[in-house]
Each structure stands twice: as structure tokens, then as C-alpha cells.
Amino acid sequence: MPSELAVHWTLDPSIAFLNHGSFGATPRPVLDSQTAWRERMEREPVAFFTRDLEPALDAARADLASFVGADPDDLAFVVNATAGINAVARGVGLDAGDEVVVLDHAYNAARNAFVAAAEASGARVVTAKLPFPGTGSAAPLAAILAAITAHTRLVLLDHVTSPTALVLPAAEIVAALDERGIDTLVDGAHAPGMIDVDVDRIGAAYYTANCHKWMSAPKGSGFLHVRRDRQDRIRPLAISHGANSARADRSRFRLEHDWTGTLDPSAWLAVSAAIEFGATLRPGGWAELRERGHDLALDGRAMLGRVLGTDLPAPNEMIGSMASVPMPPAGASERPVAEPDDDPIHAALVAEGVQVAITPWPRDPEAGSWRRLIRFSCPPYVDTADLDRLARALATIRVAA
Numbered sequence: 001m002p003s004e005l006a007v008h009w010t011l012d013p014s015i016a017f018l019n020h021g022s023f024g025a026t027p028r029p030v031l032d033s034q035t036a037w038r039e040r041m042e043r044e045p046v047a048f049f050t051r052d053l054e055p056a057l058d059a060a061r062a063d064l065a066s067f068v069g070a071d072p073d074d075l076a077f078v079v080n081a082t083a084g085i086n087a088v089a090r091g092v093g094l095d096a097g098d099e100v101v102v103l104d105h106a107y108n109a110a111r112n113a114f115v116a117a118a119e120a121s122g123a124r125v126v127t128a129k130l131p132f133p134g135t136g137s138a139a140p141l142a143a144i145l146a147a148i149t150a151h152t153r154l155v156l157l158d159h160v161t162s163p164t165a166l167v168l169p170a171a172e173i174v175a176a177l178d179e180r181g182i183d184t185l186v187d188g189a190h191a192p193g194m195i196d197v198d199v200d201r202i203g204a205a206y207y208t209a210n211c212h213k214w215m216s217a218p219k220g221s222g223f224l225h226v227r228r229d230r231q232d233r234i235r236p237l238a239i240s241h242g243a244n245s246a247r248a249d250r251s252r253f254r255l256e257h258d259w260t261g262t263l264d265p266s267a268w269l270a271v272s273a274a275i276e277f278g279a280t281l282r283p284g285g286w287a288e289l290r291e292r293g294h295d296l297a298l299d300g301r302a303m304l305g306r307v308l309g310t311d312l313p314a315p316n317e318m319i320g321s322m323a324s325v326p327m328p329p330a331g332a333s334e335r336p337v338a339e340p341d342d343d344p345i346h347a348a349l350v351a352e353g354v355q356v357a358i359t360p361w362p363r364d365p366e367a368g369s370w371r372r373l374i375r376f377s378c379p380p381y382v383d384t385a386d387l388d389r390l391a392r393a394l395a396t397i398r399v400a401a
Contacts, residue, residue: 003383005281016354016386020377021165021190021322024213026274033273034218037266049262056269057258063272064211064223067286069198076224076236076257077268081189082109083237084208084224085156088185089117091234096122098153101144103128104362105161110187114156123153132164132361133313133326140168141176154183157204159197160190163359165322165375166314167195171202178203183230190214193278194320195290205230212267214321214379217274220267226253236260281380289380293321296378300387301325304374307391324375326361336360336370345372345397352393 008027011017017025026034037056041048057077065072078084094100100114104127111125118125128147130140144155155177159170174184183205191197193214199207207225211217226234231253235243242255250258282288298316301323305312310326327345330336337343337360346358357375376390 003381003385006381008277008281009381011381014353016382016389018354018356018376018378018382018386018390020379020382021162021213021375022357023219024210024216025379025381026212026216026218027277029277030217030270030274034266034270037269038264041264041266053265054258057265060269060272063275067197067215067275068192068209068223068225069200070225071200071228073251073254074225074228074231076226076253077265078208078222078224079220079267080212080222081187081208081210082107082113084206084222085110085185085187086113087224087234087237088206088208088226089113090237092117092154092183093233094118094121094123094153097151098123099126099149099151100124100154100156101126101128101147101152102156103130103140103143103158103161105130105132105164105166106156106158107162107187107189108363110156126152132166133311135164135166135314135318137169137315137317140166141173144173145176148177148180148182152182154185157184157186159186159188159209160194160320160322162190163324163361163363163373163375164313165190165320165324166318167320168318170204174202174204190320190322193286193290194293194322196287199225203227206234211271211274215271215274216278216379217271218267220264221271221274224257278380290321292380293378293382294319296382296384296387297321297323297376299384300376300378300390303387303391304376304394307394321379322375322377324359324373327372327374329369329371330360336363343372345374348397349390349393352389352396354390354393356390 009025061072061075065075094117102111114125126147128143130143160167170186177184185206186204188209192209205227211221212219236257238260240260242259245255279285297319304325308327343358359373360370361373
């Protein structure tokens with residue numbers, strides 16, 4: 001039976017949907033808000049884009065800024081965190097010999113953005129190795145500091161790692177890098193809504209994130225935060241009218257990023273509805289939702305560890321509302337598949353009505369021995385019955401194997 005909060009989502013009730021982390025899922029009230037914005041836009045498109053859109057974006061950005069602890073004038077809406085990362089990769093101005101440090105846990109698309117920028121400029125991407133399983137709370141900073149050199153220009157830091165679902169101490173790492181004169185781009189794709197985010201306190205030169213994941217806003221909503229002293233470097237991926245606007249009432253950063261051509265801004269404008277909706281789901285608002293998701297994730301990974309006979313790979317304080325649990329090492333004849341949906345364990349779980357993320361780890365195809373990671377998510381519509389279903393399905397699959 002679906003959880004009491006699942007009624008707000010349009011998800012198939014026959015499926016234990018435990019993969020919120022991949023694409024999110026948007027509840028009905030937020031979809032209704034997006035539809036209302038689209039209808040308003042289409043009633044009079046000229047008036048909407050030339051008169052109504054700017055103040056509407058200002059209002060949505062103010063709500064978002066309050067939610068993530070930032071000045072709204074330092075935020076730009078983007079379609080997703082990958083777009084924000086690409087804007088920084090293009091704009092930071094890498095030179096030949098520069099180095100960009102990324103963790104081996106980094107999201108593949110984020111790494112690819114800097115590989116492309118490095119290839120174009122003669123820079124190079126350096127990989128910092130973070131142990132997993134067996135990660136400790138001090139390990140992320142140690143791994144990054146071990147990888148930096150006199151040539152390090154930027155560090156791409158995951159706030160919450162995608163394949164391994166680890167919450168990293170972003171503020172601590174940013175501060176340590178600032179002391180060494182190195183800028184940080186924080187990839188916060190999974191952070192807002194899952195953990196308490198205070199962008200200004202973190203203090204990174206650049207912070208980008210999705211709203212469509214743990215905030216449950218519509219797909220196509222994300223943001224890029226650029227610290228005021230770095231805004232002259234970062235331009236949108238599409239250069240438009242703001243590049244030579246004569247307006248003096250807004251910063252060039254604001255003028256360029258708020259208008260990159262005609263698009264459907266309804267996902268951005270519905271972010272306010274997503275924030276308001278989440279705040280009403282529990283008496284304690286978003287703080288209670290985050291605590292609930294964290295507790296479920298801890299219970300779920302303990303349960304899976306018992307079923308799989310594996311130790312927990314990281315301490316509790318590195319877990320948010322999502323967790324990855326390693327399966328036992330794969331057989332010598334098995335090879336990681338290129339696409340997770342092609343993995344036989346994933347297919348078997350789907351056949352049991354369970355949707356999770358399955359990732360080979362380590363991701364290096366030359367690594368030899370590897371394991372599958374089972375990553376499950378605990379958004380508001382998930383409850384213990386869903387986690388029990390996953391555990392039972394895994395036990396059945398293992399017995400069958």
C-alpha cells in the first residue's frame with residue numbers, strides 16, 4: 001500500500017519507486033502551478049515575456065534564495081546543474097597547464113564538462129581518489145588535498161555524491177581550498193531539499209544545483225550561484241540581448257542570465273510552489289522532511305546490509321535521504337554493463353516492482369574486481385513498506401542466483 005503522502009504524486013502505485021535521486025518526481029500541486037504559469041504565458045505571450053516575466057522571475061528567485069541561503073542577485077536559474085557546471089567550465093578561463101581536480105565519485109556529465117574545457121585549453125583534469133567502501137568523515141578533504149598541486153586552478157566538489165550518495169563537508173573543504181587560493185565549484189545536484197543548504201555560509205566561488213530532484217520542482221529547474229567577485233567571468237551558455245543592454249538598473253550577470261532567448265520558464269516559476277508544498281507536508285516543514293528521509297535511509301541501508309551480508313560503507317553522518325549499499329563482489333565472468341538499465345539485477349528488481357539505481361563500482365572498466373552499488377532514495381512518498389519490499393526482492397534474487 002502506498003504511503004500516506006504518496007497520494008500527492010502521480011507515481012504508479014504498483015511500483016516501490018526508490019529512485020527519486022535520478023530524476024525526481026513532481027507532486028500534483030506543483031504540476032498544477034506549472035500548468036497555470038504556462039496557461040498565463042500562452043494567453044498573451046508578448047505581454048508575458050516583455051512585461052510579466054521579469055518580476056515573476058524575481059519573485060521565484062527570492063523564494064529560492066531564502067530556501068538555499070543566498071542573495072537572490074547572486075542566483076541565476078538554469079535548466080539543471082549540468083548546465084550550471086558547463087557555464088563555469090567555459091567561463092572560468094582555463095589556461096594551458098592548469099589543473100582541475102575532481103573526485104572519482106563525481107557525476108559523469110560534470111566531469112565531461114571539464115574534460116571538454118581542458119581539451120580546448122590545454123589544461124588537464126586530475127582525479128582525487130576517495131575510498132568506498134570504508135569512507136571516513138575526514139577522507140574527502142584528505143583525498144582532495146592530496147591531489148592538488150601548484151597548478152590547481154579549480155576543484156569540482158560534490159555536495160552529495162551521485163553514485164555513492166555521500167554527503168561531503170562542503171564548507172570545510174571550500175575553506176581549506178580558499179586558504180590555498182583555489183576556487184571551488186560545488187555540484188549540489190542532490191543537496192537542496194535533502195540536506196540543509198546555506199550557500200553563503202559554504203562560501204564557494206560557484207555553487208550549482210537542481211530543484212527538480214529533492215525539492216520536487218518540475219524538470220528543467222535548477223540554479224547557478226556565482227559569488228559576487230566572480231560574476232564577471234561567468235556568462236550563460238546562450239548569449240543574447242543582455243550582452244549589450246543599456247539598462248543600468250541591473251547587473252550584467254542579471255541581465256545576461258535572466259534572458260537567454262525564448263523558452264518555457266514555467267519550471268522556474270513553479271519553484272515557489274514546490275518550496276511551499278514541501279513546507280506543508282509535515283508540521284515541522286522541510287526540516288522534518290529531511291530528518292524523516294535521513295532516518296529512513298539509515299534504517300534502509302542497515303536492512304540491506306543484513307540481507308546482502310555486507311558492512312556499511314560510510315558513517316551515518318555522511319548520509320542524507322539517499323544511500324548506496326555495495327553488493328558482494330561480482331563474479332569473475334561478469335562485466336559491468338554500459339547502461340544501468342541493462343544490468344540483470346536491475347531488471348530482476350523491476351520485475352519485482354522495485355525501482356532503484358544500480359551502478360558498477362568502481363566505474364573504471366580497467367579496475368578488475370568490481371561491485372554493484374544499490375542506491376535507494378527516501379523522499380516523502382517512500383515509507384518502510386517500500387524498503388521492506390526492496391529487501392525481500394533482493395533476498396529472492398540472491399536465492400535464485
